[in-house]
Amino acid sequence: MPVYIRKHPLEIPLPSEKDWIKEDEEENFFLQDPDQTLDQLPQPFRMINKMVNLVFDEALEIIEQREALREAQKLKVRPMQYMPTGDFKVAGRANCLAASGKNIFVGLSTGLAAFSAADCRRVCAWEAAKFEICAIHASDLGNENHVLIALDEMGFAHLFYFCKDSLFLVKVLNEVEDISKRSTCEEVELSHGGSYAGVLLQGSTEAWLEIYRLPKDSWERETENASGAAAAAAPAVQERMFSQASEMKSLELQREGSAEMETRMSTSKLGARLSLPMLLLKVRPPKPLSGSIFKSPLDALMKIDDGSVLGLGHNHMIKDCQLEQQDAIFHSTFKTYLERGSESDSKEVTPRHTMFHFIFPGRILRMGPEIKSQPEVPAGISVHWSGSHNLCLYLLTRPLKEKGDTELKPDAVWPCAALITCSAVSSCSSYLALACEDSTITVWNNCLGSPLGVTALPEGCLIRSIHFLPSPAAPKDQGLCPSGDPSHPKVQLLALCVDGSLHLVAASWTGQSNTVLLAGRPQDPGQTINTVTPLLTFNGTLLVFSRDGTVSLIDTVTLQTICHLVTPPSYTVASPWQPVFALDTENQRLLLQGQEQQRADAVSQAKDNQSSIFLFDFNSHPLRDVFPKKLESPPESLQHLPWDKRCDIFLRNRVTVKALLQRSSPSSHKVLAKTTECN
Numbered sequence: 001m002p003v004y005i006r007k008h009p010l011e012i013p014l015p016s017e018k019d020w021i022k023e024d025e026e027e028n029f030f031l032q033d034p035d036q037t038l039d040q041l042p043q044p045f046r047m048i049n050k051m052v053n054l055v056f057d058e059a060l061e062i063i064e065q066r067e068a069l070r071e072a073q074k075l076k077v078r079p080m081q082y083m084p085t086g087d088f089k090v091a092g093r094a095n096c097l098a099a100s101g102k103n104i105f106v107g108l109s110t111g112l113a114a115f116s117a118a119d120c121r122r123v124c125a126w127e128a129a130k131f132e133i134c135a136i137h138a139s140d141l142g143n144e145n146h147v148l149i150a151l152d153e154m155g156f157a158h159l160f161y162f163c164k165d166s167l168f169l170v171k172v173l174n175e176v177e178d179i180s181k182r183s184t185c186e187e188v189e190l191s192h193g194g195s196y197a198g199v200l201l202q203g204s205t206e207a208w209l210e211i212y213r214l215p216k217d218s219w220e221r222e223t224e225n226a227s228g229a230a231a232a233a234a235p236a237v238q239e240r241m242f243s244q245a246s247e248m249k250s251l252e253l254q255r256e257g258s259a260e261m262e263t264r265m266s267t268s269k270l271g272a273r274l275s276l277p278m279l280l281l282k283v284r285p286p287k288p289l290s291g292s293i294f295k296s297p298l299d300a301l302m303k304i305d306d307g308s309v310l311g312l313g314h315n316h317m318i319k320d321c322q323l324e325q326q327d328a329i330f331h332s333t334f335k336t337y338l339e340r341g342s343e344s345d346s347k348e349v350t351p352r353h354t355m356f357h358f359i360f361p362g363r364i365l366r367m368g369p370e371i372k373s374q375p376e377v378p379a380g381i382s383v384h385w386s387g388s389h390n391l392c393l394y395l396l397t398r399p400l401k402e403k404g405d406t407e408l409k410p411d412a413v414w415p416c417a418a419l420i421t422c423s424a425v426s427s428c429s430s431y432l433a434l435a436c437e438d439s440t441i442t443v444w445n446n447c448l449g450s451p452l453g454v455t456a457l458p459e460g461c462l463i464r465s466i467h468f469l470p471s472p473a474a475p476k477d478q479g480l481c482p483s484g485d486p487s488h489p490k491v492q493l494l495a496l497c498v499d500g501s502l503h504l505v506a507a508s509w510t511g512q513s514n515t516v517l518l519a520g521r522p523q524d525p526g527q528t529i530n531t532v533t534p535l536l537t538f539n540g541t542l543l544v545f546s547r548d549g550t551v552s553l554i555d556t557v558t559l560q561t562i563c564h565l566v567t568p569p570s571y572t573v574a575s576p577w578q579p580v581f582a583l584d585t586e587n588q589r590l591l592l593q594g595q596e597q598q599r600a601d602a603v604s605q606a607k608d609n610q611s612s613i614f615l616f617d618f619n620s621h622p623l624r625d626v627f628p629k630k631l632e633s634p635p636e637s638l639q640h641l642p643w644d645k646r647c648d649i650f651l652r653n654r655v656t657v658k659a660l661l662q663r664s665s666p667s668s669h670k671v672l673a674k675t676t677e678c679n
Contacts, residue, residue, distance in 0.1 A: 069523065079552070080563045082623055084592075084614035088120035094611040097582035097591050100138035100146050103162065104584070104591065106613070107133030112150055112160065114167055117587055120615075124167045126160065133158075135187075139194035141216050145223075147194040155184030157199050159214075161274060163223040170219075170274050173199050173212065191358040191378045192429075196396060197277065198356055198381070207352045208284045209383060211396065212277040219274055226273065281394060283408060285354070285385045292318055353386040355422060359393070359446065360429040380411070382432065384420045391420060391434060416442075424493065426468040427536075431491050435463040443491055443507045452491065453507030455515055462498040469493060469504075469534050469556065492556070494518075494542065500528035502544075504556055518559060519544075530577055537588045537618050549576035551592065563623075565616050567594045574611075590616040 041049055096107035103123065104115040111127040135151040148160040157173040174183050186207070187200040197212045358378035380395045392410035418436035425432050431452065432444045439457040444450070457463065469492040490508040495515075497503070502519040522528055526548035535541040540556040549572055551565040573579055574595035582591045594612045618624065 079561045081566045082563055082616070083566060083568065085617040085620050085623075086120070086615040087594075088115070088613055088615075090611040090613060092611065093609075094580055094593050094613065095132065095134050096136045097580055097593070097613070098136045098138040098148070099582045099584035099586075099589075099591060100148075101140040101586060102144065103138075103146060104582070105136055105138050105146075105148060105162075107136045107150060109133075112136070112148070112158075112167065114162060117584060120613075123165050126167050126169060130154075131156070131158075137188060137190045138162075139190045139192065141194050141220070143220070145216075145220060147190065147197075147214060147216060147219075149188045149190055149197050149199075151185055151188050155186075155202075157185040157188050159197065159212075159277065161219050161223070163219075166223075168223075168274060171276055173197075173210070173277075174201055186353070189356065189358075193376060193378075195377050196280070196358060198358075200354060200356075202352060206284065207354070208282060209354055209356060210279060211281040211283070211381060211394075213280045213396075214277050215275040222274055280396060281381075281408060283381075283383055283392075283394060286388065286390065286392070354383055356381050356383045357423065357425040357432070358429075359425065359432070378429075382423065382425070383410075384423060384434075387419060389416050389419060390414065391416065391423070421463055422465055424466045424468055426491070427470055431468065433466050433468065433493055435466050435495065437462070439463060441466065441493070441495060441505055443493070443513075452509065453513035455505050455507065455513040457495060457497070457503055457505075457515060461495075461501060461503070463495050464498050465496045465532075467494045467496075467532065467534055469540065470536055492540075494532060494534070496529060496532050502529055502532060516559070518542075518554065518556065531579060533583065535618075536583070536585050543583075543590070545573075545576065545579045545581075547577055549573040551579075565590065565592070567592075567614060570597055571595060571612060571614075572597055588618045590618070592616065 090106055090108065090113065093109040094106050095109065098105045098107075099117065102117050104117050104120070106113045106115065109132045111125060111131060112133055113125040114123045115121065116123055132153045133150045134153050136148060137150075138146050138148045140146055144164050146162040148162060150158045150160065152158065156175065159170040159173055161168045161170050174185050176182050183201040183203045185199055186202050187198075189198040191197070194214060194216055197214055199210045199212070201208055201210060359380045359382055360377075361374075361379040378396060380393055382391055382393055384391045391414040393412040393414070394408070395411045414434075416434060416436055418438040418440065420434055421437055422435045423433060430446050432446055434442045434444070436442075439459065439461045441455045441457070441463070443452040443454075445452045490506065492504060492506045495503040495505055499521045500519075501517065501521050504516040504518050505513065506515075507513040519529060526546065527550070528547045529544055530547055531545040533543050535543055535553070541562070542554045542556060544552045544554055546552070551573065553562040553565065554560070555562050567573060571594040574593045580593035583589075584591060592614050594614050596609075596612075616623065
């Protein structure tokens with residue numbers, strides 16, 4: 001066995017000079033701490049002791065900070081807390097909510113259920129044991145008819161038609177016979193009025209967007225004819241079943257039940273006979289830029305359209321070697337400013353997510369005289385893919401000669417200076433907002449086809465979502481528009497950042513814009529804002545959901561919290577990081593799912609329990625008193641005015657701008673001149 005033998009004799013190290021005791025203090029020296037009689041710890045225990053003491057010191061500092069924050073919260077004036085005005089129970093786990101007209105639709109772990117908004121009575125349901133609905137969108141078609149599109153956990157998109165008290169499955173949009181060719185649905189969307197439906201599909205190697213035209217008029221006629229035929233056939237079925245009076249009483253009861261079942265089946269099979277939606281567009285992500293594939297300039301010119309709009313830049317004559325040479329020159333010139341990880345970021349990644357919106361007719365889309373459009377029906381869609389600088393616009397009313405094209409080209413392309421992270425369209429479809437990766441927000445006027453303003457948030461604010469603040473500028477049936485005065489538009493929108501900060505952005509017709517910080521990055525992680533949505537009922541009011549389950553109403557004018565909406569003491573907000581809620585704009589109510597506290601940790605038993613949906617009625621006396629009083633409604637939106645009145649507004653606005661140009665300073669002439677040219 002090897003034995004370690006010290007080469008040099010053991011020596012006692014001399015103490016350092018700072019530890020020596022002075023001669024005048026040697027007589028009066030004594031130990032005040034008995035622990036100092038022990039020798040110092042050897043290494044590595046001395047280092048471990050320092051680390052443990054450091055951990056304790058930092059923990060005490062954190063405790064002191066939290067205690068100071070808790071004491072400061074106690075001194076603040078707490079907003080009023082309001083309990084729900086009603087509630088109703090749902091069998092199973094509620095995953096999503098949607099309010100449309102006089103009905104409430106709930107996506108459950110076992111299917112889909114419809115409830116009456118007046119008395120919260122269950123009207124009908126579509127139940128399937130293997131389908132758990134995760135997202136749902138509904139649109140009111142009038143005459144108590146609704147169209148719904150639901151997404152389940154398996155990635156199937158279900159299209160439903162609700163007619164009075166019946167719910168029919170029209171089609172599973174991405175259902176295929178060959179399971180190897182199956183695609184997964186990632187996102188679903190319905191247009192205002194239920195004329196179109198959009199589905200984002202994800203395959204094994206690529207993603208694409210499908211737009212369907214919904215035959216809602218045909219559905220209404222087919223349901224009326226089928227309901228009349230079913231009502232006429234029901235007495236004949238019952239008479240045939242009751243004609244056999246010689247059977248036993250139990251058998252008669254059984255046949256009576258089968259007669260009712262046959263009558264119901266005659267109505268439930270109606271969904272298979274409804275007209276199917278028509279696939280209108282199939283939009284694929286743009287291909288990455290590469291070298292030219294054309295042999296001559298004539299071949300490239302043959303692929304170019306009339307040149308009236310910008311394209312994606314694929315039809316060019318630049319070779320691969322030229323692109324590589326330009327890239328090498330760029331990197332050699334600006335290598336000191338480029339990050340080391342830029343090489344990995346420069347690799348092209350196939351886009352797999354997109355954000356799209358339905359757009360109504362306006363100057364933002366170039367429509368020829370051969371294309372007929374209706375003001376209440378969307379005329380196109382705006383699409384931007386992840387990792388792309390371009391916003392692509394597609395017309396929904398294409399000429400017949402363009403429907404057979406194998407490769408769908410955008411009708412307009414808007415290039416941006418930075419990557420587009422998110423976008424939003426106002427409820428009246430008059431304004432479009434784009435948020436880029438460099439924390440800039442651009443608001444476009446769809447009626448004029450010109451930018452209304454560009455705003456830059458503080459550096460480092462990565463925008464997660466944007467929302468328009470509505471104002472009662474248009475009639476109730478046409479949606480609320482944030483424009484205010486049509487001749488002098490001014491819009492406000494919210495920008496929620498990744499760090500939890502919330503900004504209010506205002507853009508006006510003069511080109512000037514400003515930002516206001518509504519909520520900064522919280523010190524307490526529980527106060528981080530997860531979701532924010534504007535309230536259409538009250539002007540300038542926000543509904544804010546925090547990570548700790550707090551539901552707040554904030555006034556954007558006074559920048560103060562109006563009140564807190566709380567659940568009963570024995571309940572909490574279910575999944576506060578992703579709350580299940582819906583705004584009933586017709587009845588001016590908030591629907592919010594709650595969960596019992598003693599069952600909050602028992603996730604496995606959630607399917608067997610009932611879900612509680614709480615109602616907060618904004619028309620109730622205690623809630624209505626805390627809201628700011630409504631301002632006088634401005635004129636109607638510019639989009640919904642006749643052409644003669646719209647021309648009068650343009651001429652009046654032009655005269656006003658010219659007068660301002662004569663009085664204003666030369667620095668502001670440029671901004672006002674642009675507005676004059678647009679009008």
